[in-house]
Amino acid sequence: MKDRSLPEGLRPETLAVRTAIERSQYGENSEALYLSTGFVQPDAETSAQRFSSGDGYTYARTSNPTVTSFEQRLAAMEGTEAAIGAASGMGAILMMIMALLKAGDHVVLSRSMFGSTLNLFAKEFGKFGVETTFVSQTDVDEWRAAVRPSTKLLFAETPTNPLTEVCDIAALAEIAHGAGALLAVDNCFATPILQRPTELGADIVMHSGTKYLDGQGRVMAGALCGSHQLVTEKFAPVVRTAGMVLSPFNAWVVLKGMETLAVRVKAHCENALAVARWLEAQAQVARVYYCGLPSHPQHELAMRQQSGLGGGVLSFVLAGDTPEAARAKAFHVIDSCRVLSIATNLGDTKTIISHPATTSHGRLTEAQRQAAGITQGTIRVAVGLEHPEDIQDDLMRGLSGLAA
Numbered sequence: 001m002k003d004r005s006l007p008e009g010l011r012p013e014t015l016a017v018r019t020a021i022e023r024s025q026y027g028e029n030s031e032a033l034y035l036s037t038g039f040v041q042p043d044a045e046t047s048a049q050r051f052s053s054g055d056g057y058t059y060a061r062t063s064n065p066t067v068t069s070f071e072q073r074l075a076a077m078e079g080t081e082a083a084i085g086a087a088s089g090m091g092a093i094l095m096m097i098m099a100l101l102k103a104g105d106h107v108v109l110s111r112s113m114f115g116s117t118l119n120l121f122a123k124e125f126g127k128f129g130v131e132t133t134f135v136s137q138t139d140v141d142e143w144r145a146a147v148r149p150s151t152k153l154l155f156a157e158t159p160t161n162p163l164t165e166v167c168d169i170a171a172l173a174e175i176a177h178g179a180g181a182l183l184a185v186d187n188c189f190a191t192p193i194l195q196r197p198t199e200l201g202a203d204i205v206m207h208s209g210t211k212y213l214d215g216q217g218r219v220m221a222g223a224l225c226g227s228h229q230l231v232t233e234k235f236a237p238v239v240r241t242a243g244m245v246l247s248p249f250n251a252w253v254v255l256k257g258m259e260t261l262a263v264r265v266k267a268h269c270e271n272a273l274a275v276a277r278w279l280e281a282q283a284q285v286a287r288v289y290y291c292g293l294p295s296h297p298q299h300e301l302a303m304r305q306q307s308g309l310g311g312g313v314l315s316f317v318l319a320g321d322t323p324e325a326a327r328a329k330a331f332h333v334i335d336s337c338r339v340l341s342i343a344t345n346l347g348d349t350k351t352i353i354s355h356p357a358t359t360s361h362g363r364l365t366e367a368q369r370q371a372a373g374i375t376q377g378t379i380r381v382a383v384g385l386e387h388p389e390d391i392q393d394d395l396m397r398g399l400s401g402l403a404a
């Protein structure tokens with residue numbers, strides 16, 4: 001048989017469509033879906049050897065060929081030695097916590113991170129004695145000052161939801177490594193198309209495959225990417241015993257989604273920039289948050305860190321004399337849409353409009369929301385792949401009735 005192993009040095013676009021486990025004996029051109037929980041062993045000796053080493057396929061909580069294809073493709077795109085799948089983005093974070101932290105250990109996290117991430121650390125793992133300090137997303141000195149001898153992990157997300165605040169990955173990596181800790185980055189919003197955190201010094205990249213990797217709002221998935229040692233010695237034993245395993249069907253859907261990630265993400269970014277510029281020109285809009293706009297406080301850092309692109313998510317604010325008045329305006333704009341979906345996902349081909357103060361950030365107290373910069377007049381738009389002028393027209397249906 002001719003050597004069909006992939007040559008070295010292939011570029012990310014090529015890796016995105018070509019990296020996966022070998023074809024089966026049937027020579028399928030689209031990757032196979034191995035919807036199988038168990039795997040038949042050639043003999044008892046091989047079975048015993050596979051069970052003790054974890055190599056080869058035995059049972060789908062340990063590994064499955066379709067999940068392996070997903071992991072290899074994601075690792076290739078992130079430029080890491082290895083990756084491991086999880087049932088969801090939150091499942092991936094749970095795996096990371098269980099693998100790396102114990103009672104008495106300390107973590108530093110940005111206050112602006114995804115709401116469920118904040119809750120998982122502060123509430124669920126607070127209970128098990130893992131201590132967390134929350135710091136400013138953008139003030140590197142706060143991160144440095146928060147580090148203690150017991151600090152094992154710094155965890156950052158950039159850009160954030162919904163205000164697209166950007167943190168400096170290279171600066172945080174330096175702080176983490178100076179303290180003998182690891183830096184993990186939630187790369188859900190940027191994807192490896194915009195930024196590859198390990199190239200900037202991060203040790204772990206966390207993904208929610210539910211968002212742009214799938215890209216069509218179909219399945220839940222998650223992953224951690226990192227060194228071979230971290231994945232095989234730290235993360236894999238946790239999945240095997242705790243079971244936050246990625247389903248092979250979901251892995252297959254996301255695997256195929258990743259083939260078009262580069263073209264989709266660039267189109268999301270172009271559309272988002274067009275809509276952000278248009279919103280900034282509307283008299284009824286008090287402020288637009290989009291790191292691709294020069295008016296954004298971390299615009300320069302974002303452009304340097306994110307391949308010159310702003311991502312697909314933006315937010316804007318409608319001002320009101322009272323929080324109730326601002327909320328009424330926001331609800332009016334959302335309810336006037338006839339094209340955009342009122343939903344809480346993002347990274348979908350369909351543009352999604354949401355009201356963070358009563359959805360993703362609804363469980364926060366008003367004081368926590370204020371600290372996070374989210375008001376009752378804030379609207380988030382996860383820009384999809386419709387024509388940008390149709391998105392603008394849909395937003396205008398509600399905006400046109402509001403006083404400037």
Ligand SMILES: *Cc1c(COP(=O)(O)O)cnc(C)c1O
Nearest residue numbers: 088089090114186188208210221
């Ligand atoms: C959605 C999301 C998560 C959680 O992922 P799930 O797949 O929903 O569990 C984590 N971080 C960010 C930034 C997200 O947007």
